[in-house]
Each structure stands twice: as C-alpha cells, then as structure tokens.
Amino acid sequence: MKKIMAVLSVVVLALAGCGNAEKKDEQESASKTETLKVASLIKPMTEILDLVKPELKKEGINLEVVVLSDNVQPNSALAAKEVDANFFQHVPYMEEFNRNNKANLVPIKPIYFANYGLYSKDYKKMDQLPKGAVIAVANDVSNIDRSLALLAQHDAIKLKKKTGPYYTMKDITENKRDFKFKEVDLLMLARLYDDADAVIMTPAYASPLGLTPKKDALVTEGVENDFAITLVARKDNQDSEAIQKLAKAMTSPKVKKFLEDNYDETAIPAFK
The missing domain is CATH 3.40.190.10 (Periplasmic binding protein-like II)
Incomplete structure (x- = not known):
C-alpha cells in the first residue's frame, strides 16, 4: 500500500510539474x-x-x-x-x-x-451647377486647400500661385460662376448633400449615401497628389x-x- 501511495505521489507531482510548466510557458508567451x-x-x-x-x-x-x-x-x-x-x-x-x-x-x-470628388444631388455635370451655387467643403485648412485645388484642376476656379503651405479662399483669383463655399466640419459633409448644391468629400463619407467617385462624382481628384x-x-x-x-x-x-x-x-x- 505504501508503495502504491508513493507511486501515486510521484505521478501527482509529475502532473503538477507539467501543469506548472505549461502555465509558465503561457505566461512567458503572454509577456x-x-x-x-x-x-x-x-x-x-x-x-x-x-x-x-x-x-x-x-x-x-x-x-x-x-x-x-x-x-x-x-x-x-x-x-x-x-x-x-x-x-x-x-x-x-x-x-x-x-x-x-x-x-x-x-x-x-x-x-x-x-x-476626392464633387457630388451633387440635383446636377449631373460640373457645367450644370448654376451661378452662385453653394459648394460645401471641409472647414480645416488642409481640406480647404484640397477642395480648391480640385476645383482649379477642373477649371471651375483659378488660384494664384501657392506661396504658403495651403491655398485659402483668398487665393481665388477667378470665380466666374460666383460659387459660394460653405465650410463645415469634415464629419458633417454628408449631411449637406441634401441642402447644398454640391459637396466635396472623400469616398468614406460619400459611400454611406450610396455614392462612388466613378459613378456619381461630377469631377474627381485621382492619385497625383x-x-x-x-x-x-x-x-x-x-x-x-x-x-x-x-x-x-x-x-x-x-x-x-x-x-x-x-x-x-x-x-x-x-x-x-
């Protein structure tokens, strides 16, 4: 009986040792x-x-x-x-x-x-935007710069030569169609889709409205930027x-x- 108990003790100790080793390995892995x-x-x-x-x-x-x-x-x-x-x-x-x-x-x-693209609920082409159309843009300086550059890229406006890090509204030298710009927080752009004549935004904000650059944008930016x-x-x-x-x-x-x-x-x- 003593021999049996001794053997069982060894087995228990061995199993405990294995358990401790596994636990140690897990701890080391976690660390x-x-x-x-x-x-x-x-x-x-x-x-x-x-x-x-x-x-x-x-x-x-x-x-x-x-x-x-x-x-x-x-x-x-x-x-x-x-x-x-x-x-x-x-x-x-x-x-x-x-x-x-x-x-x-x-x-x-x-x-x-x-x-980046220009989207409109009521107009399908850039030249259909009426004189005095309201265009919503993100209100931070980097995205104002980006929005103006997009419009200038497609000859909707003209900008003076850039001298600082960003274009601003003051850099518009020609706006023949008298576009008005409504500056709003980036996350608010999609909400302006129903109210403004057009909105400039990225696909991430256009997508929830079911819009894509290729199918719906009046003009797009591309990848040279x-x-x-x-x-x-x-x-x-x-x-x-x-x-x-x-x-x-x-x-x-x-x-x-x-x-x-x-x-x-x-x-x-x-x-x-």
Whole structure:
C-alpha cells in the first residue's frame, strides 16, 4: 500500500510539474506579446486594421483598434501617448495638427488614396451647377486647400500661385460662376448633400449615401497628389519594431487585393 501511495505521489507531482510548466510557458508567451493601440475612424480604415490583426499576432503583436468619433481625437490621443499610432488622415492634415499643437507626429506609410470628388444631388455635370451655387467643403485648412485645388484642376476656379503651405479662399483669383463655399466640419459633409448644391468629400463619407467617385462624382481628384490616407506615429516611436511590422502588414499583397476587390476606385492602393 505504501508503495502504491508513493507511486501515486510521484505521478501527482509529475502532473503538477507539467501543469506548472505549461502555465509558465503561457505566461512567458503572454509577456512576449506586445499590445499596439491604433486609433481610427471608419471603413475601410478600420477594416484594413482588422485584416492585418492575425498576421501581427503571429509576430507577437496584439493590435488593438481604438475607434473614435471625430477627426480631432485620433491625433490628440496619439500626441498624448494614449495610442501608439493612428490611421485616418493625409499628411497635410497631420502637418497642420503639428503646427497648431507643437506636436511631433510623423508619417510612416501611405496606404491608399481616397479619391476626392464633387457630388451633387440635383446636377449631373460640373457645367450644370448654376451661378452662385453653394459648394460645401471641409472647414480645416488642409481640406480647404484640397477642395480648391480640385476645383482649379477642373477649371471651375483659378488660384494664384501657392506661396504658403495651403491655398485659402483668398487665393481665388477667378470665380466666374460666383460659387459660394460653405465650410463645415469634415464629419458633417454628408449631411449637406441634401441642402447644398454640391459637396466635396472623400469616398468614406460619400459611400454611406450610396455614392462612388466613378459613378456619381461630377469631377474627381485621382492619385497625383499628397493626400494618401497614411499610417501615422510619433517621432519617439516611429522606428519601433512593432510600428514597422504594422506598416509592413498594411502594405502587403493581401491588403492591396482587399482594396482592389472591395473598393475599386474609392480607395486606391498607394503602394505597389
């Protein structure tokens, strides 16, 4: 009986040892996993981040997507080190935030071009817009610049030679059709679709209205510009291994195919 008890004790101890070893391995594995918080806003930005989660997990990175409700919070959170990166903006918008807030945000990798377009509920062509038509544009300086450049690109207005970082309304030298500009918050643009004669916006805000650049826009921007939606981090963490792995995953053939298959001309890959 004593021998049996002794054998059982050895077995129990052995099993306990195995359990402790497994627990230790799990703890070590967990300690090796790094959490990376990335702030974002809407599709396809959030979809791209969700798409790369499994790949990053293999690399020991737990990607946490923090979805925020406006276009100010992601930069404020990043500057305050509440998140490690963000993915929602183009570089001119980031640069304006840096200037206004003495921040050190830096672009990591351009991911896709959100094809800017001019949309109208009542008119199908640019030359149908009446004299004095009201055109809604985003009210931040980088997107005012972008909107004016789009209109000038299609000869709807003329602008003086750019001397500063952005075009402003004061740079309009010719506006033969006396277009009026209504400046509103970026997230309010889609709501103006029913009230303004036309609205200039990206596909992300046009899409919920059932609009696409190719099918519905009176004019579009294309990809010859500086406005690619970009992965952004801070100067202090831009070279970190986790950020670089995230950038690599977001510019993979898998992401490129996802954009081409699901978003066509509305989100054009900015990488090869």
